[in-house]
Amino acid sequence: MKKLLISVVMIMALSAIGYSQKSLYDRLGGEAAVKAVVGDFAGRVLADVRVNKKFAKSDAPRLVKNLTDFVCVATGGPCKYTGQDMKKAHKNMAVTTGEFNALAEDLVATLNKFNVPQKERDEVMGAIAPLAKDIVEKKNNSTGTALPKSFKPAPPLK
Ligand code: HEM
Numbered sequence: 001m002k003k004l005l006i007s008v009v010m011i012m013a014l015s016a017i018g019y020s021q022k023s024l025y026d027r028l029g030g031e032a033a034v035k036a037v038v039g040d041f042a043g044r045v046l047a048d049v050r051v052n053k054k055f056a057k058s059d060a061p062r063l064v065k066n067l068t069d070f071v072c073v074a075t076g077g078p079c080k081y082t083g084q085d086m087k088k089a090h091k092n093m094a095v096t097t098g099e100f101n102a103l104a105e106d107l108v109a110t111l112n113k114f115n116v117p118q119k120e121r122d123e124v125m126g127a128i129a130p131l132a133k134d135i136v137e138k139k140n141n142s143t144g145t146a147l148p149k150s151f152k153p154a155p156p157l158k
Contacts, residue, residue, distance in 0.1 A: 023076030024123050028116060034077065038068045041110040050102035050143035054093055057147065059156035074127050084154060086134040092151045098141035100132050 028034060042064055046052050055063070066083035073081045083089065104125065111121045138145070 024120060025072060025075040025077030027120055028075060033114065034071055034075070035068055037110055037114055038064060038071060040113060041107055042067070044106040044110060045103060048102060048106055051099050053144065054095065054099070054147050057151065057153040059153065062154065062157045065157060075124070086131050089154065090135045092148055094137050094145060094148050095135050096138040096140050096142050096145055097132070097136050098143040099145065100136050102143050104128060
């Protein structure tokens with residue numbers, strides 16, 4: 001009986017911890033914070049010669065909107081992502097491992113600027129890392145490589 005009671009109390013305590021854990025989206029600061037983070041990140045990426053050639057043909061408003069929704073959904077926020085999946089979005093872009101890492105570095109710089117704590121920063125980067133398999137087409141450490149002629153950007157938003 002005593003053992004059962006202890007088990008019940010432990011289960012209640014553990015679920016209380018579980019339920020009190022807010023989504024990463026809320027811990028980052030919700031909609032305003034995610035918008036600010038994406039805005040700063042987009043600015044860094046477009047200024048970064050290691051990656052910015054890849055964005056030459058793309059529609060900036062579409063990218064910012066879809067990236068904001070993507071980050072919102074990926075962090076457990078109340079949004080809907082209506083863009084392309086990561087494989088399709090980055091097809092024929094010839095993104096290298098070095099370029100993927102450069103973009104990840106830009107994201108860390110943004111998260112640091114907004115004083116995102118290490119735990120949340122690690123969670124964001126942990127969510128990004130597995131996407132490399134769908135985005136990287138060239139496994140080498142070069143950066144600043146050209147956008148191939150075969151790349152077709154997605155249409156601008158209506
Ligand atoms: C770190 C992980 C990355 C994430 C989470 C990510 C996310 C996204 C998202 C959500 C879109 C919008 C897709 C759409 O509008 O349908 C997008 C598009 C794009 N991404 Fe990424 N991306 C990542 C890495 C990269 C890298 C490393 C590069 C280049 C160096 C890159 C270049 C682009 C470009 C140029 C577009 C526009 C595509 C178009 O115009 O059709 N992305 N990305």
